[in-house]
Amino acid sequence: MTMSFFPSRQIALYMGKTFLTRCIAMLAMLVLVLQVLDLLSEAGNVLAHQGNGEAQLWHYVSLRVPQIIATFLPFAVLLGTLITLTTLNANSEVISMKAAGLSAHQILAPLMLVAGAIAAISFSFNERVVVRSTATLLAWQAAGFGDIPPDSGVKANVWVRDGDDLVHTDFVVGRGNAVSLRGITIYDRAGGNLIATIEAPRGHREGNAWRLENAKRFDVGRGSFDTLGSIVIGSNVRPDQFTLAHVDADTLSYWELGDAIQELRAAGRPTAELEAARWHKIAGPLSTLLMPLLGAVAAFGVARSGKLFVRAVIGMALGFGFFVADNFALAMGDLGAYPPFLAAWAPFLLFLLVGETVLIYTEE
Known part of the structure; x- marks a missing residue:
């Protein structure tokens, strides 16, 4: 016993x-x-x-x-x-x-x-x-602590480099070609100097580029705003640069983190x-x-x-x-x-x- x-x-x-x-x-x-x-x-x-x-x-x-x-x-x-x-x-x-x-x-x-x-x-x-x-x-x-998009899979405060330019988005929602961007700011630079900024409330993938809605451009030299409306930018920026720019393990489940690791490996990024x-x-x-x-x-x-x-x-x-x-x-x-x-x-x-x-x- x-x-x-x-x-x-x-x-x-x-x-x-x-x-x-x-x-x-x-x-x-x-x-x-x-x-x-x-x-x-x-x-x-x-x-x-x-x-x-x-x-x-x-x-x-x-x-x-x-x-x-x-x-x-x-x-x-x-x-x-x-x-x-x-x-x-x-x-x-x-x-x-x-x-x-x-x-x-x-x-x-x-x-x-x-x-x-x-x-x-x-x-x-x-x-x-x-x-x-x-x-x-x-x-x-x-x-x-204000309003955030109700969608699942939200990533916040993402920075991406497009050549000499910098792209910042408040929120990234979705994966692959279904990625949508909210609160976009593009810092147009030449030789390390800021020329202009482009702001848009939202954007989405269109072909091999990104379409921004209701975009506005601020010219640093003239100090004035121009209304651009709907424009296409970033033909060299891939969706995974937004979704994999910052992978936080604390916000992903065991299986979701495994998928993110595989995507990072395929992109040649460190995963240790x-x-x-x-x-x-x-x-x-x-x-x-x-x-x-x-x-x-x-x-x-x-x-x-x-x-x-x-x-x-x-x-x-x-x-x-x-x-x-x-x-x-x-x-x-x-x-x-x-x-x-x-x-x-x-x-x-x-x-x-x-x-x-x-x-x-x-x-x-």
């Missing part, structure tokens, strides 16, 4: 339920505190746009909360682990379970199962909710940073599986020895050490010092071995 990872259904349900409620409570506390602090810093910017009010503040909160949840869910699981195991140890419940013949791995098994379920939910939540809210929030911020981010979309949620293992040091050892607090601190240090190593590895991946797979998975595999080594050495 003791060879099973779940020798007692009652104990497994009790520990799993206790752990889950602690994780939810810690996540709610973190989200509430961090969202209040974030709103205090951004409320002025949101309300600065004419016509914005309480409804826009709540809209900002609805877009920001998913990001906070995705970022701090592993922290919440770590804190939930430490509180759960410290309480069980202080009440001598861990000693009772070990006296009944359960090993350290069997005690942690219900927590690992719940952490695995949280990781699966986290991945789905990131793919379905977080990437969309992030893309919308970035586009809204780029528009000064995006490949690391794509791998991390899996490794990030799976980091919740490490938290019960890294926090397990708080569960074992005699509570009355006076070292329970020290054990909890050690567990917290191991957990936060993982987050530091994870961010460091991603930074090295961005710089090209680490291969993409290593940048995403090395901290996870390293701390998995560290956690198992500590657990086996001290308890098994």
Whole structure:
């Protein structure tokens, strides 16, 4: 019976339920505190746009909360682990379970199962909710918290070079020949000097060029405006220069990011940073599986020895050490010092071995 990872259904349900409620409570506390602090810093910017009010503040909160949840869910699981195991140890419940013949791995098994379920939910939540809210929030911020196009797949604040000229567009919507541009400004330059600017509210692909509607030209030398109406420009500018000018991994799902990486490769563009981010979309949620293992040091050892607090601190240090190593590895991946797979998975595999080594050495 003791060879099973779940020798007692009652104990497994009790520990799993206790752990889950602690994780939810810690996540709610973190989200509430961090969202209040974030709103205090951004409320002025949101309300600065004419016509914005309480409804826009709540809209900002609805877009920001998913990001906070995705970022701090592993922290919440770590804190939930430490509180759960410290309480069980202080009440001598861990000693009772070990006296009944359960090993350290069997005690942690219900927590690992719940952490695995949280990781699966986290991945789905990131793919379905977080990437969309992030893309919308970035586009809204780029528009000064004003109106943004309602279309999906919006990219904001894109710059493209056309020979000596520079093309800026507030929003890019769509892909391929279906790309449409909003808020276009063309900086007409010769020899590095600005000659004129052309502005148009919208534009779309037409043949091998771009048609701008209601265009106006400002001549720098004369200091006057000319109404151009509908014009065709940019025969050397491809649609992918707008759609791939800035690929933000945080605004794309795992599969969408894979398609963007393939397009960048076909265009001869570097993709190592995006490949690391794509791998991390899996490794990030799976980091919740490490938290019960890294926090397990708080569960074992005699509570009355006076070292329970020290054990909890050690567990917290191991957990936060993982987050530091994870961010460091991603930074090295961005710089090209680490291969993409290593940048995403090395901290996870390293701390998995560290956690198992500590657990086996001290308890098994």
